[in-house]
Amino acid sequence: MITPLSRPAGSAWWTTGKKNSRMSALGATIIVVALALITWLVWMSPTDNVVRKVVGDVVKPISTNMELKNDRADLLTQLVSTKSRINDQSAELAKLKTELAAATGKSTALETKLSKAMATSSKSAGQVKDLKSQMASSGSSASGTAGSGTSNAASSGSTTPTTTTGETPGAPSGGTTTTPTSPIVTGPTIPTTPSLASIKKPTSKYFGLYTQQSPFNWAENDDVSSKVGVSPNMSGYFQGFDSDFRADAVQRSWAKGQLPFLTWETQPLKAANNLNTQPDYALSKIIGGDYDAYLTKYAKAVAANKQPLAIRLDQEMNADWYPWGENTNGNSKGQFVQMWDHVHQIFADNGANDYVVWVWSPNRVDNLNSTRSQQAYLANYYPGPDEVDWVGMSGYLRPPYSNSETYSFQHTFQNTLTQLRAIAPDKPIVLSEIGASENGGQKAKWITDLFTNLDAPVNSDIIGFGWFNHTVTSTTNGTQYTNDWRIDSSGSSITAFTNGIATVQDQYKLKPTG
Template sequence: MAVNAVLLAALSYGVYMAVVSNAEGTGYSGLGGGSNTNPGLLDRLKGKSDPAVPTKEQFLKPDGIYFGAATVKAPYDAAELDRFSTDDGGIRPTMASYFLDWAHEFNPYSITAAYEHGTLPVLTWEPWHGGVQNPAGGVILDTNTSQPDYRLSNIINGKFDAYITRTATAIADAKWPIVLRLAHEMNGGWYPWSEAVNGNKPGEYVKAWRHVHDLFDKAGATNVIWTWSPNIIRPKPNVKLQPYYPGDAYVDWVGMTGYGVHEKTPETTFGPTIRQLQTFTKKPIMIMETGAQIDSRQLRWVNAFFPWLKKNPEIIGFIWMEKDRDTGARANWRFTSSKAEQQAFQAGLATLHLATGQSSTPDGQSSTPDGKATSTTPPASPTPTGSTP
């Protein structure tokens, strides 16, 4: 099923215009664009002052729904995003999701590349040396929880302060907003930053998060959209989320990882977690990773996903895992895994008002009929270091 032609044309123009030139120099006009590169943007991201640089606040309460994609080469490869938009998705994402472990340095060009393609960069930043790759695809998470160098106590006590400060300084110098998902899925037991493994102790996760946040503040990295992102509670139903929450002063968005696995509806997948989150915070919610496992229920789940989004205005966007076992994921989550699912996804996506990257109404409330926020994702990037779903 083809997407709405008017909507697609508007989005394509928005992507093209994401980076433009004006009398002030390079200017920003929104998310959702093509592979057009403007050389002036590179200079701005090297630290030059420019009043046209968008602010973090501009993205916090968007004017529509963010549609992100986690692709193989995000956020660097414009051609991959072009193929995704024309051959696979029909509508270009407005966010680009990529991963980085703490054994590697942050590349500021990832921010530049994302905005050049009209996407908001979304970095999952993982405090470990990375996972052991499974020859059959994905990461063998259960064998990687014992990494003593990356105990939460070492983060708290300053062992990584130099690395954290270098990263914060590079992000601050870039000036443009970036979504930072730090130490995600902490309520599970499959990463070394979980309090249940690696010699960690109760209460250390919050202390580590706040320590990193304070170092970013000290470095002037006020362009970070801090996203705290547990896993849905299904695998660990007895682990409460609130003890891991750093507090509203340290968080901008609340994220979730959740995939449709043998479930009929997204309400079954996400509902219990959302209800628990809303007992201790009213921050906007982003679904940071999602997809549907291939089985007899997959198409039903995808068909239900978009109407469900519209009924839950506290959710401002989602990032779809567009990978399979051959490209680093632990299952085939791609909405392009079958023609029927691709058509259902495209049809559902066309019913949403996607975020443009512009400010919402002056009082911070969404101006869209659904009362939701959205954004775009950048082109695909090299295979991320760290975990894969």
């Protein structure tokens, strides 16, 4: 047997024994009650109680730490989810970029095709109209059964060049031209154009019109035509040295039955009319070859288009308001002719002169200063008969009017015509840019006198005129004027023009409207 160990007297109350067990239970109960009481006192005490504060400071970090751990776990979950969505969206974005690139390529191709189709449609509309006019005048029917040549071409599907001699609708007559005759079923023909020789020395004269949008839009041109009863046979428009050759301008003009009459300026197209200092366009730069690449490209495009046009290069050179005038923009005497020679030679080298009527066109001399108004001064600008086909001039009835103004053809044109005939004898003359202002109330009188003198035998060398059908506000001698040059600026103006153009119809042979 094992004898239990005896407890020495005075041992602890928690040791084994009945008495001590009761004491242990009592002690535990006291401790629990004391803790509960302390807890109640802490939490029921005011918030600024020191004990409560100490307890709170101990408990709060533990609680905050747990919240932070929970938040961290939530954020990690959200981060994983976001990364997954980003990856999905990146893949979708890459797919969309690929689709967009493909769509952009298709769009660019379609735009190119649309532009070509619109240009072809515009050209074709004029060609169809011209073809119908030719067929109507020759008595041919739309089915091609009237003429044996047309019907044979239609039945065989072949295209046979046909050479015609005589007058082209809406253009001067007397030239021999070669034009393809195509069966209607295969599409419209290329507009018939006169030979260059017949344009240079025409047997009928030109009524030209400058409008805001021609030859790219004919609305204003047609409106004026309907009011005066005849259609122009020359279309005036402008280009600068900042744009390439516009074959569509030439093609649309001929499709309309009008000679393209281009004013080509050695400056940007939208440059102000009185901006005579433009160093980038000094004559020396053109002479020196700075623009040779541009000029060569332009000349080649003219030759490739194979349709004639008139080019009025750097008009009003004897005045001082453009950068190509001598004694302006750093230019010196003789450089205008050198520039003209240079441009003309590049055209000759590239075959473009086979399609160009070169027009030398100074400004009206009597409204310039005493030096510039002299014939010797003007003669200095003339390139010579081998490089000029027509001579012309700009002449307007415009304020401020002098005390000697007679509102007549004689006052506006005669002094300049006298100098032109002396400088360039035997060259056809075109009044290349003219108009009359309503200011002063004498426009109708001036128009009537214009046509009276155009019909006079003494002016038989004047082969036509170009009317500037615009309204322009400009400053002269410090005073601002708004000049309405339009033919239809007033009822009296329209009446005078309609009556006047009718008096010269036998020389101009214009197509009636109506």
